[in-house]
């Protein structure tokens with residue numbers, strides 16, 4: 001990067017951050033609605049239905065309710081950690097969107113180490129969950145936080161291995177360059193070359209974003225709500241938004257790495273990128289309403305005994321082929 | 325090694341699961357938007373309402389029940405109370421026959437108590453609709469009702485004299501034999517017998 005950071009580029013990044021915040025907020029509403037509709041349709045219910053036509057305003061009403069609620073802190077909770085956690089969960093996520101190339105023109109900050117930036121800042125999320133669980137002074141919160149840490153640390157490794165395989169293959173950590181290395185047709189995407197890496201990445205992403213069937217940190221039936229048991233109002237809202245934002249980031253990175261990013265069979269552009277991201281998000285919802293939650297030992301078994309060895313083998317094979 | 329292959333083969337079940345939920349996703353919903361849409365008798369038939377007695381085929385006003393008391397002991401919440409019908413007083417002829425039999429030194433043939441319930445009460449306010457009674461009844465005399473409109477404002481409204489209810493239902497069915505087939509789900513619930521004096525509460 002240049003040593004002198006011009007005023008223009010700073011302005012660009014700030015504008016991008018504002019845009020990302022709007023994007024995340026709107027998508028939070030949209031995804032909550034979509035999630036509940038998907039759940040409803042899979043169970044042959046209508047889902048949200050009463051607020052607005054087809055319940056389209058339900059998410060807005062819920063958001064207003066969350067904003068309007070009183071913020072309550074448990075008596076013995078640590079005030080600093082307790083309030084820091086939701087902030088720490090939400091704001092770093094916004095940074096994750098910066099290097100993502102929505103289209104050739106629509107990129108917040110095209111850094112050549114974009115992938116590294118995302119992986120590094122994604123680590124904040126687990127810290128936030130840990131602080132939330134610890135600061136709440138609640139046993140369910142603490143258990144949820146402990147699970148979150150064990151899970152995130154474990155699933156980060158196969159995730160990295162899958163990402164590395166692509167980075168080896170493309171020889172770059174810049175997301176735009178990775179998209180540039182793929183073609184428009186589905187068989188020119190990296191998923192055709194690296195199907196195993198894609199599978200490992202997607203499963204690990206589910207684990208990283210605490211999505212069902214790996215939603216143990218907030219397992220409702222065992223831990224009431226896990227790490228965010230004590231949060232109400234916008235404290236809870238921030239965690240919620242952060243969770244959905246993390247899902248979007250995971251799906252975006254997946255799209256960039258494996259599905260050709262903004263490239264499509266015709267008319268390349270941001271619409272292809274968004275279509276693929278929403279497709280992946282819908283798949284995540286589909287998973288959630290299909291699979292039961294795994295036990296914690298199963299979760300770790302899956303990671304250490306399957307994903308990790310497979311990821312290592314895949315990486316070695318990739319390195320070997322690239323050397324040839 | 326074998327276990328690895330078995331695990332990989334078992335992965336197929338994940339795809340099967342996705343297929344099932346995917347198929348259900350595409351089917352139309354089954355929810356009835358009640359106040360806006362009418363509940364069809366077919367939809368109401370899937371409703372497991374308070375249990376009711378089932379009548380004999382030839383005399384629908386009389387329950388199939390043989391007063392075996394199995395349901396009383398099977399019910400985990402003690403909702404059901406059944407008493408046997410009283411033994412009928414012997415007629416003068418029977419009395420005479422008994423006396424003659426005794427005179428001959430034989431055992432007199434006393435009239436046996438009838439295999440039918442005298443009272444059959446059910447407290448819906450205790451019932452968890454577990455279905456144990458439905459399952460245990462040896463003559464299939466108990467079933468779930470499909471009355472989705474039942475309401476009450478007092479606890480006593482939910483204590484049913486099932487014999488009276490059955491008789492009332494049979495009479496109603498006789499009155500309009502055509503329409504009665506699907507449980508008359510859209511008809512308002514018959515007033516529970518215990519709510520004879522609803523005004524006293526008001």
Ligand code: SF4
Nearest residue numbers: 399451452454455457
């Ligand atoms: S359904 Fe269960 S709880 Fe209700 S009366 Fe029958 S046995 Fe008792």
Ligand code: SF4
Nearest residue numbers: 389390392393395461
């Ligand atoms: S189990 Fe059936 S036959 Fe026996 S008392 Fe109950 S209803 Fe009557």
